[in-house]
Amino acid sequence: MAKLLFEWDYSSYPGAKKYPHLFKPIQLGELTIPNRIKYAATEDNLNDHNGFVTDADVAYLKERAKGVVGGICTMQGVYMDEKRMGQGYVGQAAAWDDKFVPGLTRFVDAIHEERAVAACQLMHCGRVGAVEVDKCQGPSIVPQRLRIFRPVQEMTKADIKQCLKEHLDATERLLKAGFDVVEISGIVGYLLSNFVSSYTNRRTDEYGGDIRGRMKFVVELIQGVKKMCGDVPLGIRLCAEELLDDVRGNTHEESMITYEMAEEAGADFMSVTAGWQESIVPVISRDVPMGSWLHLAKRAKEHMKIPVQMAYRLFTPDIPNKAIGDGELDFWEMCRPMIADPLMPKKVLEGREEDVRHCVACNLCLARLFRDAPMTCYINPVCAHESDPAFATPEKTQDQKNIMIVGGGPAGLECAYSAARRGHEVHVYEKGEELGGTLLQASKAPYGDEELMTCINYQKTQCEKSGVTFHMGTEVTEDLIQEELPDSVVLATGPVYAKGEGTGFDRENVVNVLDVLSGDAKVGDKVVVWGNRKPGIGVALFLAKQGKKVTIVGKDKSAGFDVNPSFKWRYMIYLRQNGIMAYNDCDIESIDEKGVMVKTYDGYNFPVECDTVVVTERETNNSLKDIVQQEGIELFVVGDALVPRNLSSAVHDGYRIGIRI
Amino acid sequence: MSFNAEKEITKLWKNLHGAQDEIGKTYYRWREAALQFAGPDVKPLDVSLKTAEIMGMEIGKSFLPRLNWLKGEEAWLMNLAKNIAGNWINQGAIVEVEKGENPLEVFIKWKRCPWPTFAKEHGVDMEEDVLCCDMILQTILKDINEFFNTNYKIETLKAIPRGEGVCLRRLYKDNKQE
Numbered sequence: 001m002a003k004l005l006f007e008w009d010y011s012s013y014p015g016a017k018k019y020p021h022l023f024k025p026i027q028l029g030e031l032t033i034p035n036r037i038k039y040a041a042t043e044d045n046l047n048d049h050n051g052f053v054t055d056a057d058v059a060y061l062k063e064r065a066k067g068v069v070g071g072i073c074t075m076q077g078v079y080m081d082e083k084r085m086g087q088g089y090v091g092q093a094a095a096w097d098d099k100f101v102p103g104l105t106r107f108v109d110a111i112h113e114e115r116a117v118a119a120c121q122l123m124h125c126g127r128v129g130a131v132e133v134d135k136c137q138g139p140s141i142v143p144q145r146l147r148i149f150r151p152v153q154e155m156t157k158a159d160i161k162q163c164l165k166e167h168l169d170a171t172e173r174l175l176k177a178g179f180d181v182v183e184i185s186g187i188v189g190y191l192l193s194n195f196v197s198s199y200t201n202r203r204t205d206e207y208g209g210d211i212r213g214r215m216k217f218v219v220e221l222i223q224g225v226k227k228m229c230g231d232v233p234l235g236i237r238l239c240a241e242e243l244l245d246d247v248r249g250n251t252h253e254e255s256m257i258t259y260e261m262a263e264e265a266g267a268d269f270m271s272v273t274a275g276w277q278e279s280i281v282p283v284i285s286r287d288v289p290m291g292s293w294l295h296l297a298k299r300a301k302e303h304m305k306i307p308v309q310m311a312y313r314l315f316t317p318d319i320p321n322k323a324i325g326d327g328e329l330d331f332w333e334m335c336r337p338m339i340a341d342p343l344m345p346k347k348v349l350e351g352r353e354e355d356v357r358h359c360v361a362c363n364l365c366l367a368r369l370f371r372d373a374p375m376t377c378y379i380n381p382v383c384a385h386e387s388d389p390a391f392a393t394p395e396k397t398q399d400q401k402n403i404m405i406v407g408g409g410p411a412g413l414e415c416a417y418s419a420a421r422r423g424h425e426v427h428v429y430e431k432g433e434e435l436g437g438t439l440l441q442a443s444k445a446p447y448g449d450e451e452l453m454t455c456i457n458y459q460k461t462q463c464e465k466s467g468v469t470f471h472m473g474t475e476v477t478e479d480l481i482q483e484e485l486p487d488s489v490v491l492a493t494g495p496v497y498a499k500g501e502g503t504g505f506d507r508e509n510v511v512n513v514l515d516v517l518s519g520d521a522k523v524g525d526k527v528v529v530w531g532n533r534k535p536g537i538g539v540a541l542f543l544a545k546q547g548k549k550v551t552i553v554g555k556d557k558s559a560g561f562d563v564n565p566s567f568k569w570r571y572m573i574y575l576r577q578n579g580i581m582a583y584n585d586c587d588i589e590s591i592d593e594k595g596v597m598v599k600t601y602d603g604y605n606f607p608v609e610c611d612t613v614v615v616t617e618r619e620t621n622n623s624l625k626d627i628v629q630q631e632g633i634e635l636f637v638v639g640d641a642l643v644p645r646n647l648s649s650a651v652h653d654g655y656r657i658g659i660r661i
Numbered sequence: 662m663s664f665n666a667e668k669e670i671t672k673l674w675k676n677l678h679g680a681q682d683e684i685g686k687t688y689y690r691w692r693e694a695a696l697q698f699a700g701p702d703v704k705p706l707d708v709s710l711k712t713a714e715i716m717g718m719e720i721g722k723s724f725l726p727r728l729n730w731l732k733g734e735e736a737w738l739m740n741l742a743k744n745i746a747g748n749w750i751n752q753g754a755i756v757e758v759e760k761g762e763n764p765l766e767v768f769i770k771w772k773r774c775p776w777p778t779f780a781k782e783h784g785v786d787m788e789e790d791v792l793c794c795d796m797i798l799q800t801i802l803k804d805i806n807e808f809f810n811t812n813y814k815i816e817t818l819k820a821i822p823r824g825e826g827v828c829l830r831r832l833y834k835d836n837k838q839e
Contacts, residue, residue: 141807142807142808142810143721143722143725143804143807143808144722145725145726145808147722198810199810202810245730245731246729246730246731247730247808247809248730248809248810280729597664604669604672604673605664605669606664606666606669607664
C-alpha cells in the first residue's frame with residue numbers, strides 16, 4: 001500500500017469542484033500525493049554563496065509549500081562537488097558535505113509544517129556551471145554560444161565516475177535531511193542534458209555515440225540513485241524537445257528514446273521540458289501562447305507509463321485541469337506562476353481566483369539569476385522578502401491617515417491596497433473612467449502584452465477587498481486638495497510626454513503614443529517612433545502589424561534598454577521580422593511635412609521620410625507637487641511620475657510606499 | 662529640412678577610415694609594449710602569434726550566434742566565409758567570396774588589405790603578417806568546428822605580403838577525417 005504523508009480532504013472546496021482533475025490523488029512510486037500540484041525546483045540565488053541554506057530561502061520555500069496545498073514543493077537543485085564545477089548559480093544550495101544536512105533539513109521541516117510533500121533536486125549544471133570557478137565540465141569540449149558561461153573541460157572516465165559518486169553521496173544527504181521525493185535535473189543545458197545531446201556530446205567512448213551511448217551516464221545515475229532511494233520516489237527532468245536543430249541537437253525521436261530509457265532505468269516520474277538556455281526559439285516568454293507545449297507531455301505519455309509532469313506556460317488552472325482530464329498530463333508543475341503568487345493553487349482551491357496575481361512571463365526572475373542577483377519578481381514586490389515580516393506582512397498602522405492617491409495606474413493601485421490593508425483610509429482619484437493608467441494602452445501592443453492587464457485586475461480586486469474608495473472621472477486639482485485636505489498625497493499620475501528639443505514637435509502630424517494605441521490619433525503609412533524604450537518598441541510593433549512602415553529613433557544606445565535581457569532578445573527579433581529599423585544613440589533634430597531629420601550622438605545627420613511622428617519619450621511628472629507641499633501635506637511620488645520606467649518599477653514603488661505611509 | 666547627403670557621407674567615410682587606421686596603429690603599439698615587457702629572450706613572432714590566437718578565438722565566438730545549420734551546409738559555409746570576409750572588410754580590406762567547384766568549398770580573396778601596410782610601417786617582417794592571419798583563421802575554425810561538429814579547413818594559396826597581389830584562401834570541408 002502506498003504511503004500518504006498528510007491527509008487532505010478537498011471535497012468541500014469550490015476549486016476542487018471546478019477543477020476536479022487537479023485535486024485528485026496520484027501515486028508516484030510508493031508515495032501517494034493528494035493532488036496534482038507541484039512547485040518545481042527553481043533557483044533563487046537566496047542562499048549563502050558557500051552553499052549554506054539561509055533564512056530567506058527557507059521562508060521563500062515555506063510560502064510556496066503553503067501554496068501547493070498538500071502537493072509537492074521542490075527545493076532548488078543542489079550542487080554536489082566541492083570543486084564547484086557543477087554550481088550554476090551563486091546562491092545555489094550545496095550538498096557535497098554532511099555539513100549542509102542541517103540546512104537542508106530546515107527546508108524539509110518548513111515544507112512539512114505546511115503539510116506538503118518535500119522534494120529535492122540533484123542539479124549538476126554541466127557546461128552552464130562553474131559560476132565561481134574558471135572552467136565547467138561537460139562530456140566534450142563544445143564552445144559556449146552564450147558568452148556568460150565558462151569554457152568547458154572534457155570529463156575523463158574518472159571524472160564521470162567521481163560525478164556519479166557525488167550524486168549518490170548527495171542523495172544520501174538529502175535522504176538524511178528527510179526529503180520525500182528525489183528528482184534529477186537533466187534539462188536546459190545542465191550536465192545530464194549535455195551527455196544526452198548530440199550537440200554537446202562528441203565522445204567516442206561508451207558514454208558517447210548513438211542516443212543509447214549518450215544516455216549511459218543518465219541511466220547509471222538513475223539506477224544508482226534509485227537504489228539509494230528505496231521507497232522514496234525518484235523523478236527526472238529531461239527535454240522532450242531540445243529546440244537545438246540549428247546546432248544539430250537531438251531529434252524528438254531521440255528525446256523519446258531517452259524517456260523510455262529513463263523509465264526502464266527506474267524513474268518513477270518524468271518532468272517534461274522544452275528547450276535549452278541556448279535555444280533560439282522562444283519557449284516560456286509572454287509571446288508564447290499558454291499551453292503551447294502540452295503536445296510534448298502528450299507525446300511523453302504515449303511513450304511511458306510513469307506519471308508525466310510539466311510546467312512551461314501552464315499559467316491558469318483550466319489548462320492543466322483539462323489536460324489531466326484528457327489524459328495528456330498527470331501533474332501541473334509551476335515555477336514562475338508561484339514566484340508571482342506563491343499561494344496561487346491555494347487560492348484556486350479556495351475559489352479565490354480573482355485574488356491570484358498572475359505571472360506576466362517577462363522572465364526578469366531568470367535574467368537576474370544569470371547576473372548573480374537574488375530572485376525578484378516583476379510584479380510581486382514581496383517575492384524573496386518572505387523572511388522579512390516588516391516588508392512582507394506589515395503590521396496595522398497605529399496612526400490611521402486619510403490618503404489621497406492621484407492616479408489609478410499600477411503604481412497608485414498597488415500603493416492603495418497596501419496602505420488600506422494596514423488600516424488607512426485610502427481614496428484613489430482617477431481622471432479617466434477606467435483603472436489601469438498607461439497600461440490600458442500599453443497592453444494593446446502585440447506579442448502577449450494583453451497579459452499585463454492581469455496586474456491591474458488583481459490590484460483592483462485587492463483595492464475593493466481592502467476598502468479603497470475610487471473616485472472615477474475625477475481630476476485632482478488645487479481646489480480638490482484644499483477641499484479634502486488629506487493627511488498624505490501619493491502622486492501616481494504617470495509620466496508627461498516629452499517635447500523634443502528640435503523643431504517641429506508642435507506640428508499636427510506629431511502624436512502621442514497613448515492616443516495611437518487607443519486608436520484616437522490619425523497615423524499615416526510611414527511612421528517614425530521617437531523613443532527606443534519599451535513604449536517605443538510596443539507602439540512600433542503595433543503599427544507595423546497594421547502594415548505601416550515604422551522607424552524607431554531613440555536616445556539609448558540600444559533599443560529596449562529598459563527590457564530585461566531574457567525578454568529583450570525576443571523584441572529584437574520581432575523588430576527585424578516586422579521590418580522596423582531602429583536608429584539608436586540618435587535624436588530628432590527637426591520635423592517637417594516630409595519627415596524627420598535624425599541626428600546621431602556623434603553629430604551626423606540623415607533624413608527619414610515619414611508622415612507621422614509618435615512621441616514615446618517620457619519625463620518626470622511634477623504637476624501637483626508644489627501645491628501639495630505648499631499645503632504642508634505629506635507627499636509621495638511613485639511610478640513613472642517619479643521617474644519614467646516600467647511596470648515593475650511602478651508596482652514595486654507603489655508597494656514600498658504603501659507599507660511605509 | 663536641409664540635408665547635404667554628400668557632406669554627411671564624406672564625414673562618415675573620413676571618420677570610418679580614421680577609425681580603421683587607428684585599429685592597425687593600436688595593434689602595433691600594443692605589440693611594441695608587449696615586446697618591451699617580454700624582454701630580449703622572447704621572439705616577437707611568438708608574441709604576435711599568441712595575440713593572433715586570442716583574436717581568432719574571440720572572432721570565432723562572435724560568429725557562433727550568426728551561423729545556423731538549419732539553412733543547409735552550403736549556405737552555412739557561405740555564411741561562415743562571408744563572416745570572415747566581413748571581419749576584414751570592417752578593418753578596411755576589400756574581400757570577395759566565391760564558390761569553389763566542390764559545393765563544400767569556398768574561396769576568399771583579399772584584393773586589398775591594410776595589414777601588410779601597417780606591418781611595413783612598423784618595420785615588421787612581412788611573413789609575420791601572413792602567419793598571424795593564418796593563425797587567426799585557424800583559431801576561428803577551431804571553435805566553429807568544435808561547436809558544429811564539422812571538419813572545415815582553411816589554407817593560404819596566395820598572400821599580398823609575399824608579393825602575390827592578393828591573399829587567396831581556400832575554405833573547405835575535409836572529408837577524409839570526418
